[in-house]
Amino acid sequence: MKISDLDTPALLVDLDRVEANLHRWEMWCRQRGIRNRPHIKTHKIPELARLQLEYGAVGITCQKLGEAEAMANAGIIDIFLPYNIVGEMKLNRLQALHERVRLRVSADNPTVIAGLAKTAARAGKPLEVMVECDTGMHRAGVPKPADAVELARLIRQQPALRFTGFCTYPWSPEAARFMREAKRLCAQDGIPVTEISGGGTPGMWREEGLEELTEYRAGTFIFNDRIIVASGAATFNDCAATLLLSVVSDAGTSYVTVDGGTKTFSSDLYGQTDYGVVLDDPATTIVRCSEEHGVLQRCGNKPPYRVGEKVRIIPNHACIIFNLHDVAYGVRGDEVVARWNITARGKVQ
Amino acid sequence: MKISDLDTPALLVDLDRVEANLHRWEMWCRQRGIRNRPHIKTHKIPELARLQLEYGAVGITCQKLGEAEAMANAGIIDIFLPYNIVGEMKLNRLQALHERVRLRVSADNPTVIAGLAKTAARAGKPLEVMVECDTGMHRAGVPKPADAVELARLIRQQPALRFTGFCTYPWSPEAARFMREAKRLCAQDGIPVTEISGGGTPGMWREEGLEELTEYRAGTFIFNDRIIVASGAATFNDCAATLLLSVVSDAGTSYVTVDGGTKTFSSDLYGQTDYGVVLDDPATTIVRCSEEHGVLQRCGNKPPYRVGEKVRIIPNHACIIFNLHDVAYGVRGDEVVARWNITARGKVQ
Numbered sequence: 001m002k003i004s005d006l007d008t009p010a011l012l013v014d015l016d017r018v019e020a021n022l023h024r025w026e027m028w029c030r031q032r033g034i035r036n037r038p039h040i041k042t043h044k045i046p047e048l049a050r051l052q053l054e055y056g057a058v059g060i061t062c063q064k065l066g067e068a069e070a071m072a073n074a075g076i077i078d079i080f081l082p083y084n085i086v087g088e089m090k091l092n093r094l095q096a097l098h099e100r101v102r103l104r105v106s107a108d109n110p111t112v113i114a115g116l117a118k119t120a121a122r123a124g125k126p127l128e129v130m131v132e133c134d135t136g137m138h139r140a141g142v143p144k145p146a147d148a149v150e151l152a153r154l155i156r157q158q159p160a161l162r163f164t165g166f167c168t169y170p171w172s173p174e175a176a177r178f179m180r181e182a183k184r185l186c187a188q189d190g191i192p193v194t195e196i197s198g199g200g201t202p203g204m205w206r207e208e209g210l211e212e213l214t215e216y217r218a219g220t221f222i223f224n225d226r227i228i229v230a231s232g233a234a235t236f237n238d239c240a241a242t243l244l245l246s247v248v249s250d251a252g253t254s255y256v257t258v259d260g261g262t263k264t265f266s267s268d269l270y271g272q273t274d275y276g277v278v279l280d281d282p283a284t285t286i287v288r289c290s291e292e293h294g295v296l297q298r299c300g301n302k303p304p305y306r307v308g309e310k311v312r313i314i315p316n317h318a319c320i321i322f323n324l325h326d327v328a329y330g331v332r333g334d335e336v337v338a339r340w341n342i343t344a345r346g347k348v349q
Numbered sequence: 350m351k352i353s354d355l356d357t358p359a360l361l362v363d364l365d366r367v368e369a370n371l372h373r374w375e376m377w378c379r380q381r382g383i384r385n386r387p388h389i390k391t392h393k394i395p396e397l398a399r400l401q402l403e404y405g406a407v408g409i410t411c412q413k414l415g416e417a418e419a420m421a422n423a424g425i426i427d428i429f430l431p432y433n434i435v436g437e438m439k440l441n442r443l444q445a446l447h448e449r450v451r452l453r454v455s456a457d458n459p460t461v462i463a464g465l466a467k468t469a470a471r472a473g474k475p476l477e478v479m480v481e482c483d484t485g486m487h488r489a490g491v492p493k494p495a496d497a498v499e500l501a502r503l504i505r506q507q508p509a510l511r512f513t514g515f516c517t518y519p520w521s522p523e524a525a526r527f528m529r530e531a532k533r534l535c536a537q538d539g540i541p542v543t544e545i546s547g548g549g550t551p552g553m554w555r556e557e558g559l560e561e562l563t564e565y566r567a568g569t570f571i572f573n574d575r576i577i578v579a580s581g582a583a584t585f586n587d588c589a590a591t592l593l594l595s596v597v598s599d600a601g602t603s604y605v606t607v608d609g610g611t612k613t614f615s616s617d618l619y620g621q622t623d624y625g626v627v628l629d630d631p632a633t634t635i636v637r638c639s640e641e642h643g644v645l646q647r648c649g650n651k652p653p654y655r656v657g658e659k660v661r662i663i664p665n666h667a668c669i670i671f672n673l674h675d676v677a678y679g680v681r682g683d684e685v686v687a688r689w690n691i692t693a694r695g696k697v698q
Contacts, residue, residue: 009697009698041640063640064641083597083608086597086656087657108600109656111656111657138602138637138644139637140642246435246436247435248432248433248435248461249488251491251492253492257489259435260697262669263672267616267617267618267669290488291668292412307461308460320612323612323640324673324695326695346673346675348358348609349356
């Protein structure tokens with residue numbers, strides 16, 4: 001089957017580009033002794049998680065318990081869940097998950113640590129816990145190295161928990177300074193720190209502060225997207241996820257309209273002023289959109305797009321796209337070579 | 350089951366408020382002789398579409414062929430699809446749908462009309478077609494009344510098509526002027542116009558220009574949301590859709606973090622500077638979010654939210670939320686009285 005045989009909108013993954021992205025990053029990590037634990041929140045597809053393991057990843061990262069369950073159901077056995085798990089219902093599910101895979105979680109407060117301790121005790125199997133640190137993102141994590149070490153002590157007081165180290169997002173020079181200080185305080189107290197985990201695709205190629213890091217969680221790098229290109233961490237030629245759309249309306253003015261909008265590629269702007277660029281024609285962009293319409297500004301250099309014609313769009317933010325679609329297609333050149341269910345999509349809990 | 354028994358994030362629908370919203374609008378339409386054809390793209394739930402019919406709607410509106418198929422599968426028999434249907438694959442599906450329900454579609458160009466004519470001829474059953482008009486939205490539709498009438502003529506030349514009238518979104522005083530002129534041109538030519546269809550919740554209570562209208566397609570009004578409140582078409586007390594979230598992190602500073610972000614309530618801002626407000630505490634808002642974290646700014650008047658505590662959020666834009674979740678819960682007061690699959694979610698084609 002050819003790409004041109006697919007109906008639209010369709011979410012495409014260029015597997016040649018995916019493999020190049022995975023290979024380049026794994027080589028970079030190996031040369032620096034960093035363990036690669038990619039974040040599957042970007043693609044949510046078990047087949048792609050397994051491809052990442054095949055390329056050398058030590059395990060995967062998930063952001064939601066439901067994502068981790070979906071990946072465990074697909075046979076993935078080593079999962080880090082850097083999220084505060086709160087409430088009896090989720091703790092019961094966490095226990096079941098912990099009993100069947102190698103699981104590591106994070107915590108940034110005593111309430112969460114207490115819940116994890118009870119859960120791990122019930123499972124009768126020690127649970128690895130990292131302390132999440134806020135190194136600039138201001139959304140979760142303890143704000144100071146001394147607070148992080150205090151929580152490390154609290155975790156170590158729980159017989160069913162194993163303190164593993166510290167994690168943060170995104171990795172940055174500030175994060176490296178935070179970790180250096182946290183490790184110094186731990187050393188003073190004789191607390192062993194076996195893992196320091198950072199993440200984020202925009203900063204993934206940065207050498208500064210790397211000596212503090214043992215593990216990297218990158219998500220978007222498997223596909224890259226327009227905001228990663230804007231960050232300098234990839235080029236348009238590294239972008240593997242595109243949306244195949246059809247031109248449905250042409251009023252003969254300066255734009256044509258395609259059959260996807262914010263329900264197809266989200267309203268994420270991330271500093272861009274528009275919503276996506278045409279593959280192989282990056283001067284032509286989606287300048288406005290509503291839920292099911294995208295307005296494609298004509299570019300002077302190209303013949304105008306006609307009603308019925310298909311275009312491929314590189315989206316601003318790949319991670320959010322895979323949460324909108326049920327199915328993605330793997331392609332090589334013009335050939336469709338795979339059809340995947342986005343199994344962990346919509347696992348909001 | 351109580352709301353407090355639900356795990357989070359959970360999408361809640363206050364059925365008392367829904368029924369009040371449906372009743373108020375149906376009364377308004379009946380008193381003015383307007384046919385109410387609500388847009389189900391907002392909720393995507395067959396049970397709620399049936400409730401709208403029960404309250405007096407003449408049929409429903411869908412924005413995607415896949416939504417219309419999902420509603421037909423659930424027994425809905427009168428559907429308007431105001432979208433250009435393009436390509437053989439969709440036209441084959443349209444034919445199958447046309448054969449089993451009363452279907453009306455729209456077109457804004459000759460390519461689409463030609464496809465519809467072939468499809469209707471194959472079905473051996475006349476297909477109702479409206480001409481979509483651009484009355485200010487600039488995303489689809491013919492830009493001038495004379496162009497609209499030219500397409501009306503083209504539709505009337507196709508034996509398998511029935512020209513019904515003109516549609517636009519959103520309804521506005523400009524739209525009314527456009528329709529008046531299009532009808533005048535049709536009258537000159539002896540072209541009967543049986544239906545003029547407008548849409549949009551923000552403008553739904555406007556009396557100006559109503560004499561041009563026969564049918565109204567409102568979507569968001571079933572729930573209302575923050576942007577509808579901002580438009581003046583509803584109050585916070587009319588907002589029926591909320592997200593139940595848990596506080597998961599509290600760094601002891603000016604904010605706490607909840608377990609939902611752009612994958613739970615989207616990044617739609619629509620002129621707001623933040624992403625949602627706490628029900629019954631609208632001064633407290635989600636000021637920042639990433640994919641799975643929402644940062645809730647503390648409000649001085651309330652005791653601080655604690656880790657594990659649940660909050661209900663009125664989102665900016667309800668329509669986009671129901672496209673992110675697989676399940677929604679109907680509630681009355683604190684009681685959970687229904688659990689619905691969001692059957693038409695993700696029907697991107």
